[in-house]
Amino acid sequence: MPNDHFSLALIMSEPTPTYRPRCMYLCCKSMVVYGENFASDPDYQSGMADFWCMQTSKGQGPDGDTVSLEMCSDKERECFCEY
16 A cells, blocks of 8 residues: 555656647647647757748748747737637
8 A cells, every 4th residue: 555655646746737828820740740749759859840820831920920839829929829
């Protein structure tokens, strides 16, 4: 039984990932291949993922600003549409 308590403590101590909203039109190859687990893609982890907006099919959004996970997670952006 001591192992059960230890396992429970490990499960409870693991940090839960915080939800970070992003625009529903943001896309990259990692998202296409890995889905919501895109952060596990080695290309994404190494910073090699190129993002594009599905509204414009470019690296710029409809507002003319750059497309990236950080920029497209800004709720204040005029073209932001939460995923």
